[in-house]
Each structure stands twice: as structure tokens, then as C-alpha cells.
Amino acid sequence: MYYEHKNNMHKIQVEQKSDTWEIQIGDNLYKVSASDLGNGKLHIKTNNLAFRTRIFCNGQKRFVFLDGNTYCLKRAIRFSTVHDHVEGEILSPIGGKIIKVFVSEGDIVDKHEDLLIIESMKMEHKVKAPMKGTVMRLQHGEGAIVDTGEVLVDIERDKSTNGQAEW
Amino acid sequence: MFRKVLVANRGEIAVRVITACEELGVKTVAVYSDVDVTSPHVRIADEAYPLGDPAPLESYLNIDKIITAAQKTGAEAIHPGYGFLAENPVFAERCEKEGITFIGPTSKVIRLMGHKVEAKTSIKEAGVPVIPGYHGGDQSVDKLTEEGLKIGFPLLIKAASGGGGKGMRIVKGEKELEGLIESCKRESLKAFGDDSVFLEKYLDKPRHVEFQVLGDHHGNTIHLFERECSIQRRHQKIIEETPSTALHDELRKKMGNAAVKAAKAVGYTNAGTVEFMVDGSGNFYFLEMNTRLQVEHPVTEFVTGVDLVKWQLRVASGEVLPIAQDQLIQRGHAIECRIYAEDPHNQFLPSTGVLHCVEFPKGINVRHDSGIEQGMEVTSHYDPLLAKLTVYAETRDETIQKMIHALSNYVILGVTTNVSFLKRVLAHESFKKGDITTHFIDEHQELFSEPEIPDEALIAAALAETLRLAPEHEHVEVASVGVSDPYSPWKNTGSWSNV
Numbered sequence: 001m002y003y004e005h006k007n008n009m010h011k012i013q014v015e016q017k018s019d020t021w022e023i024q025i026g027d028n029l030y031k032v033s034a035s036d037l038g039n040g041k042l043h044i045k046t047n048n049l050a051f052r053t054r055i056f057c058n059g060q061k062r063f064v065f066l067d068g069n070t071y072c073l074k075r076a077i078r079f080s081t082v083h084d085h086v087e088g089e090i091l092s093p094i095g096g097k098i099i100k101v102f103v104s105e106g107d108i109v110d111k112h113e114d115l116l117i118i119e120s121m122k123m124e125h126k127v128k129a130p131m132k133g134t135v136m137r138l139q140h141g142e143g144a145i146v147d148t149g150e151v152l153v154d155i156e157r158d159k160s161t162n163g164q165a166e167w
Numbered sequence: 168m169f170r171k172v173l174v175a176n177r178g179e180i181a182v183r184v185i186t187a188c189e190e191l192g193v194k195t196v197a198v199y200s201d202v203d204v205t206s207p208h209v210r211i212a213d214e215a216y217p218l219g220d221p222a223p224l225e226s227y228l229n230i231d232k233i234i235t236a237a238q239k240t241g242a243e244a245i246h247p248g249y250g251f252l253a254e255n256p257v258f259a260e261r262c263e264k265e266g267i268t269f270i271g272p273t274s275k276v277i278r279l280m281g282h283k284v285e286a287k288t289s290i291k292e293a294g295v296p297v298i299p300g301y302h303g304g305d306q307s308v309d310k311l312t313e314e315g316l317k318i319g320f321p322l323l324i325k326a327a328s329g330g331g332g333k334g335m336r337i338v339k340g341e342k343e344l345e346g347l348i349e350s351c352k353r354e355s356l357k358a359f360g361d362d363s364v365f366l367e368k369y370l371d372k373p374r375h376v377e378f379q380v381l382g383d384h385h386g387n388t389i390h391l392f393e394r395e396c397s398i399q400r401r402h403q404k405i406i407e408e409t410p411s412t413a414l415h416d417e418l419r420k421k422m423g424n425a426a427v428k429a430a431k432a433v434g435y436t437n438a439g440t441v442e443f444m445v446d447g448s449g450n451f452y453f454l455e456m457n458t459r460l461q462v463e464h465p466v467t468e469f470v471t472g473v474d475l476v477k478w479q480l481r482v483a484s485g486e487v488l489p490i491a492q493d494q495l496i497q498r499g500h501a502i503e504c505r506i507y508a509e510d511p512h513n514q515f516l517p518s519t520g521v522l523h524c525v526e527f528p529k530g531i532n533v534r535h536d537s538g539i540e541q542g543m544e545v546t547s548h549y550d551p552l553l554a555k556l557t558v559y560a561e562t563r564d565e566t567i568q569k570m571i572h573a574l575s576n577y578v579i580l581g582v583t584t585n586v587s588f589l590k591r592v593l594a595h596e597s598f599k600k601g602d603i604t605t606h607f608i609d610e611h612q613e614l615f616s617e618p619e620i621p622d623e624a625l626i627a628a629a630l631a632e633t634l635r636l637a638p639e640h641e642h643v644e645v646a647s648v649g650v651s652d653p654y655s656p657w658k659n660t661g662s663w664s665n666v
Contacts, residue, residue: 003628005620012629023629025622034630040524040580042627042634053627055636056523056580062631064624065524068575069587069617071624075632097633145633 001147002076003062009076014145016097075147088136090127090153092146096120101142107135108158115153118146132158168484169193169244169268173237174212176248177227178538179554180460181208184246187476196240198233200226202546207538214240221548227251230258237267244268244483246476250550253459254281270483271437272382272458279433280456284327284365290453293432295425298444298452300367311348314366316341321369324348326355334358335402337369372447372604374413375399375454378426379467381478382436383488390423391471392497394440394463397603398592400515405585406592407463408502409470412563412601413445422451427492429453438464438479462505462555465534469501469559500566501559504574504589508551511588512615517551520544523581528573532559545582553584563601567593588614 003010013024021032030046037043040055054065062073100117103109109129118125137154140146171194174184185195185208197212200221209215216236218226226232228251237245245267247253259274271277280286284302291297300323301314315322315338324347326334334355336347348364356362374397382388395411396404414422426441433456440461442454464475473490482488509515525541537554545551558573560566574590591614592598598607608614630636 001629001632003625006617008620010620010625012625014629014633016633021630021633023626025625028622030622030626032626032630034634036634036636040636042630042636044623044627044630046623046626049623051623053623054524054526054578054580055627055631057631057636058523058581062628063523063580064627065578065580066621066624066627068571068577068590070580070584071620072583073620073624073628075628095632145629 001145004074004076005071010073015141015143016145017143088133088155088157089151090115090130090155092118092127092148092150092152094118094120094125095146095148096125098140098142098144098146098152099124101138101140103135103138103153105135105138109133109135109155127152129155131155134158168486169480171196171213171240171242171244172270172480173198173216173233173240173242173245174208174248175227175233175245175252176250177203177206177208177549178552179536180248180250180462180538182211182538183536184248184476185212187474187480188246190474191477191480193480196236196242198227198236200548202544202548206543207540216240221546223251223549227549230255230261233258234261234265234267238265242267244270244480246270246479247459249459249462254457256281268483270479272435272439276433276435277458280458282327283325283329283455284363286455287365287453289433290429290456293428295429295432295453296451298367298370298454300365302365306352306363308345308348308352311364311366312345315344315348318366318368323367323369324351324364325367326351326359326361327363327365328359328361329355334364370444370446370452373397373606374411374445374603375404375442375605376411376413376422376445376451377440377442377457377461378423379461379464379475380426380430380435380439380441381475381482381488382430382439383482384436384485385487387488387491388427388430388435389488389490389492389495390426390441391467391473391475391495393419393422394461394466395603396463397605398598398607399605400511400608404463405505405507406502406589407466408500408563408566409466410497410500411445412603413449418449418451425451425453429456437482438475462552463503465536465555465557466501466503469532469534469557470497470499471495472498499559499561500563501557502566502570502593503555503557504570504593505552505585506554506556506577506579506589507585508545508553508582509585510583511585512617515585517547518545518583519547520582522553522579524578525580526576526578527554528556528576530558530569530573533569533573534558553579564599567599587617 001012015022023030033045035043056063060075064071096118099119102114111132113129115127133155136156173196174181188195195212197209197215199209200218202221252258256274256278259269262269287297287302322338324336336351352362376393379391393411394407394409396407398406429441440457443451445451508518521544527535534557539553558569560569577586
């Protein structure tokens with residue numbers, strides 16, 4: 001996930017493990033548990049500290065109150081409209097949690113083969129390969145929370161099929 | 168005591184006054200403009216009278232409408248709060264004519280104190296020191312220049328009818344004197360319809376220290392000690408405290424006596440405030456008198472144990488002051504922070520919006536005067552003061568600690584406020600030492616450097632998504648996230664299946 005704060009972009013990787021989370025921010029990895037106290041109030045425990053915070057979400061804006069300071073963040077989609085999309089990058093069509101990954105790096109997949117399942121709004125969405133090729137990179141594992149437009153999988157087109165016909 | 172009082176104000180001060188009336192068993196009438204119809208002050212009053220259009224001149228500043236409201240509801244007295252009509256001699260005079268008690272001094276005193284030149288002259292005659300300067304009637308540029316040279320530099324030019332920093336110039340040397348006198352006169356004429364100015368010595372390490380006074384209609388006048396209000400931005404106070412670290416017992420006594428002398432000299436009744444400037448050497452000078460209840464009155468209430476608004480009501484209804492000067496003591500230390508909807512990082516300009524999450528600090532000796540609540544919209548019609556947080560403890564250090572803790576638990580989400588800025592001021596080493604002047608904020612630009620966002624805040628934001636505190640994602644079309652490649656595989660993968 002990406003958040004913008006005072007013109008800085010912050011990347012946060014979240015992986016959900018049953019009732020805890022592993023959150024990676026820069027070089028720091030946090031094992032997190034949280035209780036939702038209602039009305040935006042959260043009690044959060046990380047590696048070695050516990051804190052209380054209050055959150056209000058308004059559209060893409062996130063107001064986070066922490067220890068007398070209020071941080072106004074903007075939930076950001078990684079790719080702006082000027083992004084030059086790389087062929088073979090499969091973007092998440094929806095924000096949600098990856099609950100199942102069917103392929104591994106190096107696998108050869110056929111067109112329309114299932115790659116993974118994203119759960120969002122209590123529904124499951126299957127992501128399929130748009131073409132025949134090799135899975136070069138899997139960006140996330142099961143449990144990862146992804147944003148709309150985030151890269152899920154890189155597939156290198158299988159040259160043997162000779163291009164456009166397979167699209 | 169009155170049977171019914173109309174409160175001609177809004178926000179926290181209307182709530183404050185209505186509560187004091189309730190305690191005394193006095194019925195209350197609130198007035199409100201269209202945008203304030205659901206405000207707390209309207210709901211807690213016994214009756215509420217609509218003023219219509221939110222523009223101040225059509226509502227809270229409209230003398231005819233407010234007088235009519237008082238007459239129609241049978242209110243015997245009007246409490247003006249602060250701001251709006253509180254220091255308007257025409258309004259006080261109108262009340263006097265209509266036989267409605269104006270809870271404050273007489274219109275004559277308000278008029279006198281409202282004109283800064285005349286106010287200074289009468290105070291000086293009473294033997295209270297005023298800042299060396301020229302307050303004469305000869306307003307020719309030649310005469311002003313001559314007098315300016317006599318006073319010396321740096322020098323301050325001020326509009327006689329001015330306020331809030333408007334029509335003010337600092338002159339550093341002889342060369343710029345004449346030009347600045349002329350430009351100040353032009354600005355004053357435009358802003359106040361009066362181009363008379365006065366000249367004053369510009370003070371070294373100036374501090375703003377004011378004294379609360381209270382006079383009854385039987386010739387008794389007392390003071391309730393000082394309030395230090397040096398922490399200001401845009402010439403408006405944001406943090407006030409008592410006692411002041413600038414005063415020692417002897418100076419406090421001297422200034423208190425001067426304040427009472429000044430009030431007596433003009434025949435002052437009800438609650439008022441005598442403002443002084445104190446310089447780095449402990450000289451003090453009369454600045455002006457505010458003929459009303461001050462925003463920062465809660466700090467005085469904490470250290471003296473007096474309910475100033477109740478005393479205002481009692482005095483106005485003809486009661487004798489129940490306490491003599493020597494019975495008053497100043498105990499402990501109190502600090503008030505003004506909570507403003509404003510952005511310290513954008514020249515303290517007001518911010519507007521809806522107050523989404525609101526949670527106020529609580530605790531022993533934590534007082535919160537507020538006219539806001541969750542869900543309310545802060546509009547641009549009125550002053551952006553949302554609330555006042557006042558805390559009290561035995562010592563100044565302890566009071567600062569308490570205030571920092573209280574601010575750390577002060578939640579307002581949805582509108583930018585000055586809460587974290589206030590916290591940085593209180594935590595500043597110079598503030599802790601009591602080393603403050605009216606230039607404190609300008610001289611400490613480090614107050615404006617915000618800490619980097621801590622990982623905790625990012626963790627919280629990320630959890631909000633996964634715990635679904637955030638609004639559910641709309642299904643974003645791939646094209647709208649910017650895949651401009653016409654050959655993108657996403658163009659033709661077909662619909663998603665729910666498995």
C-alpha cells in the first residue's frame with residue numbers, strides 16, 4: 001500500500017496472519033496486533049510498544065491522530081496516469097487481500113490460467129494470465145494486502161507463440 | 168438577581184454564560200443565526216431566538232434584532248460575551264435607553280476606552296504610567312515627525328482606532344519616519360474611517376501582562392491578579408497563564424494597584440481588563456483597557472476560585488462585591504490554550520470543514536470550554552476559535568506537563584487545528600524557563616518544523632484498511648488507474664468471476 005504524506009510517498013507492505021499482521025515499512029518489520037475499540041479508535045501492539053490511535057477516513061484521505069499530532073495522509077495508487085505500463089505486468093484490478101496463489105516463479109502458464117485469488121468486499125476475484133508465458137516474478141505471497149493498480153505478477157510472453165495471435 | 172438574561176453571542180462563550188445563569192437559577196435566551204441552529208448554545212438555553220442570515224452584520228452584530236429578541240422574550244438583561252457587540256458603545260447605550268441591563272460597564276466608559284488616545288490621556292492623568300509617546304490632537308505629519316524624533320527609535324506608529332495589528336508600523340530610524348506615518352494614516356483611514364495615529368516607544372523584550380478588575384455599583388473595585396498573554400500569533404493570544412513569570416510580588420502589587428487606580432479613574436463597573444506592556448527591565452506601561460469579559464478568564468478563575476461570569480451577573484443586578492482585595496489569593500498555576508481551526512503551517516489561516524472525530528481530554532483540574540461537538544461544521548462565517556483548554560496545578564512545571572498531556576489526548580479529526588503547534592510551544596525550552604516575549608513565535612521558527620511521520624501512524628493507517636475502517640474500495644476500472652497501453656492484456660481479459 002502507498003500513502004502520501006507532505007509530498008513523500010511511503011510504501012507499506014502488509015501481510016495478514018490469522019489475527020495478527022506483519023507490516024514492513026522501509027527496513028523495519030513490525031509484528032502487529034490490534035483491537036478495534038470502535039468509532040475509529042485502535043489499540044495497537046507492535047514489536048515492543050503499545051499505543052492508542054484514532055483514525056478517520058474520508059475518501060482517499062486518512063487522518064491519523066497519534067499522541068497529540070494529527071497526520072493527514074492520502075491513500076495513493078502507485079501508478080499515476082502517466083505511468084508507462086510495462087507489458088507483462090499484471091496489475092491488481094481491485095484492492096484486497098491475496099488469499100490464494102496458484103503459481104510459483106518460473107512456472108509456465110497458459111493464457112487464462114488461474115494465477116491467484118484476491119478477496120475484496122467479502123467476494124473472491126480470480127486473476128488469470130492474460131497470455132501464455134513464464135512467471136518471472138511474484139510480487140506478493142498469500143495474506144498480502146494489495147491496492148488497486150499494484151503489480152501482482154510479471155509474466156514474460158512466450159515468444160514461441162509469435163506474438164499478437166495469443167492476445 | 169435577574170429572572171431572564173439574553174446571551175448575545177455564540178460558541179463556547181455563549182455556553183459558558185448560559186451555564187453560569189443556569190447555576191444561579193436565571194432563565195436564558197440564546198440567539199442564533201441560520202448556520203448555528205443546531206449549535207450547543209442553542210440547545211442548552213431555555214429559549215432560543217433566530218437572527219436569520221449568518222452574516223455577522225445581519226445576526227450577532229445586528230443591534231436592532233438583538234434588542235427585539237430581548238424585548239420579545241422578556242429578557243431583563245443582555246450578556247454580550249466577548250467580541251461582536253461586547254465593546255460597542257452604541258449597543259450598550261441602546262440597552263440603557265430601552266431599559267435593558269447591559270452586563271458590562273456603562274456606554275460612556277466603553278466609548279472612552281474604545282478611543283485609545285483618549286483612554287491613554289485619562290489613564291495617564293490618574294497617575295498610571297503609559298508608554299512614552301505622542302497622543303496629541305495635532306495630527307499633521309510635521310508635528311508627528313517632530314514628536315517621533317523626540318521619543319526616539321525604534322518607534323511604533325499605531326492607529327488611534329485600530330486593533331488586531333491593523334494600522335501598525337515599526338519605525339527603525341529617522342529616514343523612514345515620515346513615509347511610514349503617511350502610509351499608516353492612509354491604512355487607518357481605510358480600515359477604521361479615522362486617520363489619527365499615535366506614536367509610542369517600541370519596547371525591548373516586551374511582554375503582555377494584563378490585570379483582571381471587577382467593580383460594583385457601590386464604589387468597590389478589586390483586581391484578581393494578572394494574566395500573562397505574551398504568546399501571540401498575528402497579534403492575537405493563543406496561550407495565557409497566571410501567575411506571570413515576569414512579575415515578582417512587589418511588581419505584582421504595584422501593577423495591581425495601578426490597574427485598580429485606572430479602573431476607578433474612569434468609574435469602571437463590572438468585569439474588565441487592564442492591559443500592560445512590561446519590558447525587559449520590569450517597567451510597566453498601560454496599553455489599553457478591555458471593557459468586557461476576556462477569552463482567557465478561566466485561568467483567573469482557577470487560581471482565585473472565583474466564577475467571574477457569576478460575579479458579572481451579580482454586580483450587574485446591583486449586588487455588592489462579596490469579597491475585599493485582601494481576601495483574594497492567587498493559588499497554584501493555570502494555563503489556557505486556545506484551540507483554533509487554523510493551520511500554523513499556512514500563516515495560521517483559518518481552516519474549515521466538518522469535525523468528524525472529536526474527543527476532549529479529561530482529568531483532574533482539566534477544564535474544557537467548548538461550543539463544538541462531533542459532526543459540526545466549522546464555517547468561514549465566524550471566528551475559528553473552537554474551544555479553550557485550561558489546566559491547573561500547584562506549580563508552573565506541573566501545569567505545563569499537565570497541559571502537554573491534555574493536548575496529547577485532544578482529538579479533532581477532519582479540520583486542521585493548532586493542537587500540535589500548541590504542544591510544541593509548551594514543550595519548548597524557552598517557554599519552560601518562562602523566557603518569553605510577544606515575539607516568541609516569530610523568534611522561534613523551529614516551532615514550525617514538524618516531526619517526520621512515525622511508523623506508528625503508517626501502521627495505524629494500514630490497519631484501518633484491513634480492519635475495514637476505511638470506506639470500501641470502489642471498483643476502479645483499470646483504464647482509470649492509468650494503463651494507457653492500448654495493447655494491455657487488461658483490455659480483454661473479460662469479466663471477473665466470483666469463485
